[in-house]
Amino acid sequence: MHKHEIPATMRLSLLLVVVAALSARTAAQLPLAGGGGGALKPDFYSQSCPRAERIIAEVMQTKQMANPTTAAGLLRVFFHDCFVSGCDASVLIASTQFQKSEHDAEINHSLPGDAFDAVVRAKLALELECPGVVSCADILALASGVLITMTGGPRYPVPLGRRDSLSSSPTAPDVELPHANFTVDRLIQMFGAKGFTVQELVALSGAHTLGFSHCKEFADRLYNFRNQGGKPEQFDPSMNPSYARGLQDVCRDYLKDPTIAAFNDIMTPGKFDNMYFVNLERGLGLLSTDEELWTDPRTKPLVQLYASNATAFFDDFGRAMEKLSLFGVKTGADGEVRRRCDAYNSGPAVAATIPKM
Numbered sequence: 001m002h003k004h005e006i007p008a009t010m011r012l013s014l015l016l017v018v019v020a021a022l023s024a025r026t027a028a029q030l031p032l033a034g035g036g037g038g039a040l041k042p043d044f045y046s047q048s049c050p051r052a053e054r055i056i057a058e059v060m061q062t063k064q065m066a067n068p069t070t071a072a073g074l075l076r077v078f079f080h081d082c083f084v085s086g087c088d089a090s091v092l093i094a095s096t097q098f099q100k101s102e103h104d105a106e107i108n109h110s111l112p113g114d115a116f117d118a119v120v121r122a123k124l125a126l127e128l129e130c131p132g133v134v135s136c137a138d139i140l141a142l143a144s145g146v147l148i149t150m151t152g153g154p155r156y157p158v159p160l161g162r163r164d165s166l167s168s169s170p171t172a173p174d175v176e177l178p179h180a181n182f183t184v185d186r187l188i189q190m191f192g193a194k195g196f197t198v199q200e201l202v203a204l205s206g207a208h209t210l211g212f213s214h215c216k217e218f219a220d221r222l223y224n225f226r227n228q229g230g231k232p233e234q235f236d237p238s239m240n241p242s243y244a245r246g247l248q249d250v251c252r253d254y255l256k257d258p259t260i261a262a263f264n265d266i267m268t269p270g271k272f273d274n275m276y277f278v279n280l281e282r283g284l285g286l287l288s289t290d291e292e293l294w295t296d297p298r299t300k301p302l303v304q305l306y307a308s309n310a311t312a313f314f315d316d317f318g319r320a321m322e323k324l325s326l327f328g329v330k331t332g333a334d335g336e337v338r339r340r341c342d343a344y345n346s347g348p349a350v351a352a353t354i355p356k357m
């Protein structure tokens with residue numbers, strides 16, 4: 001097949017995804033505790049809540065079957081939680097009349113409601129089984145692992161014992177999270193500042209084998225594109241032309257309807273595999289940051305490795321996810337085990353929303 005020819009099956013799968021209205025609840029953030037996760041261990045709940053992992057797995061399985069976008073949504077929520085002030089469930093805190101939280105910024109990053117709903121369901125089930133024991137941060141970490149495996153990805157260890165944050169900042173996500181228009185330099189810098197290598201950056205980016213992106217995240221590549229010299233082009237010439245034209249068509253009304261989105265991995269959108277990297281080699285990367293991993297000499301060899309060797313990708317992705325899941329975790333008095341994931345145990349949020357038992 002010619003390099004720039006899209007097979008019919010692929011054209012078919014260039015589906016338009018209308019994203020259900022967001023029902024995201026989110027919130028807060030805090031300064032990075034230096035937590036390295038040293039105190040965490042896989043059997044943290046073996047005495048206090050031995051069925052915790054099973055319960056979370058069951059809830060996630062049910063949710064994923066009912067709504068197949070859950071896995072991608074939850075994985076992205078987890079990444080955002082960890083990168084902003086550590087894996088401490090600060091992303092789950094709902095803003096209140098009295099207090100803004102990460103949620104305010106995160107709704108602008110369009111985190112999907114299904115992921116939040118899955119966490120709420122898991123928390124409810126856990127509170128019935130062993131009240132006040134399992135943290136929301138651990139639920140996010142375990143749920144991510146379960147859903148990655150469920151969609152075909154690698155299984156990796158998830159040490160437990162995270163505590164939930166006592167704060168959540170509405171402005172932190174805009175500073176701490178990468179944007180689709182970043183250069184590779186900036187990506188490397190941002191991940192590096194948090195202790196992640198170039199190889200881990202590329203491996204973690206493989207999460208874009210799942211889920212979708214809204215048109216505004218890549219519209220710059222499709223309309224009014226200007227090359228380095230400022231010369232106008234029909235679309236970003238690094239894109240496969242058929243793919244670019246298909247996306248132009250899918251997104252043509254995106255300004256009127258901002259819910260229009262396209263699959264990150266056009267070939268196997270719901271399957272956790274190494275297709276994301278294969279796509280990059282063919283000009284089928286969706287976000288500009290995806291595409292650049294293929295053109296930058298620092299990241300290209302890793303894209304080639306992962307495209308040609310799924311085992312190498314799974315191994316590296318699993319290791320990087322385990323590392324991500326330990327990033328900035330809080331233990332002891334630095335956190336609490338929330339009774340509900342969207343509110344602190346004390347404070348206006350709880351008083352305002354929990355009925356007296």
Ligand code: HEM
Binds near residue numbers: 075178187208210287
């Ligand atoms: C390398 C820098 C990254 C950038 C610039 C980036 C950017 C984005 C953007 C713009 C979207 C589309 C959001 C939307 O339109 O709703 C997205 C989706 C997604 N991202 Fe990333 N991301 C990065 C890294 C990661 C990492 C490290 C993970 C997880 C380990 C991840 C997981 C996801 C997932 C699963 C989706 C699909 C979400 C869904 O379908 O609901 N991303 N990303």
Ligand SMILES: *[C@@H]1O[C@H](CO)[C@@H](O)[C@H](O)[C@H]1NC(C)=O
Binds near residue numbers: 105108171174
């Ligand atoms: C989110 O977007 C809305 C509408 O564009 C804007 O008014 C608001 O200030 C944004 N919030 C943050 C925290 O960026």
Ligand SMILES: *[C@@H]1O[C@H](CO)[C@@H](O)[C@H](O)[C@H]1NC(C)=O
Binds near residue numbers: 179180181182
């Ligand atoms: C990159 O995207 C962010 C968020 O969409 C936006 O605020 C910023 O202005 C963009 N930067 C550039 C250089 O286009």
Ligand SMILES: *[C@@H]1O[C@H](CO)[C@@H](O)[C@H](O)[C@H]1NC(C)=O
Binds near residue numbers: 309312315
């Ligand atoms: C693929 O990667 C795995 C894990 O790194 C390695 O053991 C294996 O030899 C590689 N396979 C090929 C064909 O290079």
